[in-house]
Amino acid sequence: MLKNELRHILSQEGGQETETWFEGLTLHQEDDTLRVVFPHTYFAAWFSRHKRRAFEAALHRHFTDKVPPRVVYEQGGATARPAAPEALRDSAGAKSGTVHETGVRNAEDSFAAFISNAKNAFPLAAAREIAASAIGEAYNPFLLCGRSGTGKTHLLRALAATFTRRNARVICQNAARFCAENTSWTRRPELFWEQCDALVLDDMQDLAGQSAWQQKLIVCMDACPRDGRSFTASPDHGGPRQMIFAHAGPAQALKDLDERLRSRLESGLVVELLEPDLDVRLRYLQTLSKERRLNLGREQLLYLAQRCAQFRLLQGLLLKVEAFAAVHGRSLTPADLENIVRTGGAERPPGCREILNEVARGLNLRPEDILGSRRRPDLVLARQVAMYLCRQKLGLSYPELGRAFGGRDHSTVIHAIKKIKKLLISNKDVQRLVTQLETTAL
DSSP states (O other): OOOHHHHHHHHHTTTTHHHHHHTTEEHHHHHTTEEEEEESHHHHHHHHTTTTHHHHHHHHTTTTSSSOOEEEETTTTTOOOOTTTTEEEEEEOTOOEEEOOOGGHHHHHHTOOOOOGGGHHHHHHHHHHHHHSSSTEEESSSEEEOOTTHHHHHHHHHHHHHHHHOOOOEEEEEEHHHSSSOOTTSSSSSHHHHHOOOEEEEEEGGTTTOOOOOHHHHHHHOOOOOOOOOOTOOOOOOOEEEEEEEBBOOGGGGSSSHHHHHHHHHTTTEEOOOOOOHHHHHHHHHHHHTTOOOOOOOHHHHHHHHTTTTTHHHHHHHHHHHHHHHHHSSSHHHHHHHHHHHHTTOOOOOOOHHHHHHHHHHHTOHHHHHSOOOHHHHHHHHHHHHHHHHHHOOOOOOHHHHHHHHSSOOOOHHHHHHHHHHHHHOOHHHHHOOOOOHHHOO
């Protein structure tokens, strides 16, 4: 009876259009509570933006002679907050929420907080360009690859926050969860894009081996508007849509996905975030330490940075340090740090001698010859490469490196490192050599 009365009130203003959306609502009235159930998430989001005000006005007109019931919105049987459709922007974050707006007020700060060097300059620049462009106009689709803990999720959240700040409708979610949900839009995927401006999916590797899920995503991607056409059902949100994805592992790992999905992902821009260098990890720890007001010196932070190559592991180590300091109420000694690291799953970094031995083995030379004073070209190159790697991997100062390499002056070390940096740009043989040694001398 209530639904018939509301249908009559709404039809007086909305005409036949009322039938297309009102019939999708399920109403349950219990005492002073009215439960409004939506068929799926995307309908709820559309309802909130376009019809909720008219629906609640009709309720007030129906209950003019008594107190209107409390309205509770639900979807799929799960109770939402009274403002459920608007609240679909879940602040729990990209991996747990359906729509993400964590840090919306600090979207620009999210990019600024992404600590990197020239090694990851291109992925960061591409993400910034997408954020600065109109939705769907730059690098669409955009795929971030990289090993776990390199900062992919950070950039996804920064992009989602930027879009949401423009009042765009953003879905930022784990890829497997997105595909596993009740996707009633699979048969008519254009309905999905009527209610979503940007799709941001993390952990694409979780779709490997799940052919049905991958097929759903293929259908969704094929329906994504990229030519600026508008939807008649959503005149306020015409234009192209944006697709952004992240995949744990190098770009080569995409081969684990079905060829049809992989080809669609690779039709856009694919970039890879590389593991952060020592100087980036050190700056990251310095920033976290300052935020948490931890009294840690550079040498202590360097000690931690040397033992982890991933941001998440560094967070865990610093959390242990913070807890230890809080419990014992004193500054940490070197022995304390060593014990924390030993129980934290961190790795012991190589020493200068180990790096030197690896360089000697790679160039078929003897370590003692590299440390000697002979100026033979192959020995000089090996010596300079070893100094460069020790600087990059261990963060040692120039005087420390000079002492480690036979008591050489710090100016000699500076010259050696500058020389290798130039050769890395101009000499492909040196590029290959250093890249190979970097992977084996860790």
